[in-house]
Amino acid sequence: MIGGGQLAQMMALAAMPLGLRVHALDPAVDACAGDVAPLEVAAFDDLAALHRFSDVCDVITFDFENVSAPALAELAALRPVRPNPLSLATAQDRAAEKALFARIGTAVAPFAVIDSREQIEAAASSVTFPAILKTRRFGYDGKGQINVPEAAALADACTRLGNAPCVLESRVRFQRELSIVAVRGLDGQMLCYPLVENLHVDGILSATLAPARVSDTMVAAARLCAERVAEALDYVGVFAIEFFDLNGVLVANEMAPRVHNSGHWSIEGAVTSQFENHMRAVTGLPLGDTAAVGVSCMLNWIGEMPDRAAALSVPGLHWHDYGKSARAGRKVGHATVTAADRQTLVDRLVLLAEKLERHAQIEPVLERLRAPH
Numbered sequence: 004m005i006g007g008g009q010l011a012q013m014m015a016l017a018a019m020p021l022g023l024r025v026h027a028l029d030p031a032v033d034a035c036a037g038d039v040a041p042l043e044v045a046a047f048d049d050l051a052a053l054h055r056f057s058d059v060c061d062v063i064t065f066d067f068e069n070v071s072a073p074a075l076a077e078l079a080a081l082r083p084v085r086p087n088p089l090s091l092a093t094a095q096d097r098a099a100e101k102a103l104f105a106r107i108g109t110a111v112a113p114f115a116v117i118d119s120r121e122q123i124e125a126a127a128s129s130v131t132f133p134a135i136l137k138t139r140r141f142g143y144d145g146k147g148q149i150n151v152p153e154a155a156a157l158a159d160a161c162t163r164l165g166n167a168p169c170v171l172e173s174r175v176r177f178q179r180e181l182s183i184v185a186v187r188g189l190d191g192q193m194l195c196y197p198l199v200e201n202l203h204v205d206g207i208l209s210a211t212l213a214p215a216r217v218s219d220t221m222v223a224a225a226r227l228c229a230e231r232v233a234e235a236l237d238y239v240g241v242f243a244i245e246f247f248d249l250n251g252v253l254v255a256n257e258m259a260p261r262v263h264n265s266g267h268w269s270i271e272g273a274v275t276s277q278f279e280n281h282m283r284a285v286t287g288l289p290l291g292d293t294a295a296v297g298v299s300c301m302l303n304w305i306g307e308m309p310d311r312a313a314a315l316s317v318p319g320l321h322w323h324d325y326g327k328s329a330r331a332g333r334k335v336g337h338a339t340v341t342a343a344d345r346q347t348l349v350d351r352l353v354l355l356a357e358k359l360e361r362h363a364q365i366e367p368v369l370e371r372l373r374a375p376h
């Protein structure tokens with residue numbers, strides 16, 4: 004497992020009962036996967052360490068996609084790498100990702116690539132404002148992004164992003180944000196989790212509602228997109244695609260070539276979790292059922308963990324503390340509240356908001372659950 008964060012930790016936990024053992028590699032001595040799996044502390048591009056590490060592995064996978072291309076090529080020469088380097092390379096680059104979506108017939112926000120300052124003017128005239136400037140690489144959780152209200156602000160925004168290669172994209176006036184987590188096995192078998200609804204605060208995922216209340220047409224469109232992406236990349240493992248719901252049309256935002264925060268609910272809310280299915284897929288085992296069991300709400304704990312005892316008094320609540328130190332903006336844990344039906348989920352979340360005094364985080368979720376559609 005290249006990367007030793009909470010995703011690696013949850014995959015290591017899911018691997019254990021299958022008789023699989025995860026070894027993690029991460030530059031941080033205190034990477035939280037080290038609590039549950041042997042941890043090799045090394046930089047992601049330390050080729051000698053990658054060699055040493057691959058000696059003890061049968062197959063290599065990731066909880067983190069920003070590994071350099073040379074390091075990936077080195078790994079791929081040593082052991083099977085799943086998902087493959089093409090999948091990682093595509094997802095690492097917002098321009099390549101958008102080109103793939105467009106190629107398979109999925110809508111994307113109008114965009115222009117800005118690789119040098121000479122392209123600023125042309126980009127400004129081909130995209131409508133307000134827009135968002137995003138670095139092509141190494142952006143996550145809203146980092147490496149700047150709002151560009153009007154064309155006149157673009158040159159300055161490029162400077163603020165260090166003149167890094169970027170994409171400029173029009174701001175989509177979406178009604179909501181949705182995502183689909185899918186898994187493709189070594190034999191090409193493909194399964195999708197239900198489409199879920201995501202609520203963000205400051206560009207960071209705050210809550211996921213599973214399943215989302217969407218039309219069958221939207222579910223079919225999301226599944227078709229996921230199937231085409233997986234086939235185009237000859238993908239093996241779990242991945243996620245994030246969409247904007249624009250008047251019932253799915254506009255693809257980005258893909259993550261790994262297990263995804265919007266799939267954490269599946270640990271308790273689905274027949275087989277995304278973490279177990281990723282472990283099954285990359286080791287060539289048959290995939291598990293991705294159906295939801297009842298309804299769930301996953302809440303991210305960002306910055307610090309709330310009061311555990313207060314939260315655990317809520318029925319149907321499942322607690323996940325990654326064992327990370329508290330830091331502003333950092334994902335340190337999550338909880339998933341499960342229920343057999345929507346009304347019970349609402350009641351449980353109302354209780355949780357009171358117990359934790361977290362009305363600001365939970366009220367928007369309740370609003371979504373109480374909305375007629």
Ligand code: AMP
Binds near residue numbers: 112176245256257
């Ligand atoms: P990203 O890093 O691309 O996932 O963006 C983080 C968040 O910024 C998304 O979840 C959206 O809430 C918002 N965002 C990104 N791109 C757009 C866009 N083109 N239009 C409107 N909101 C966006």
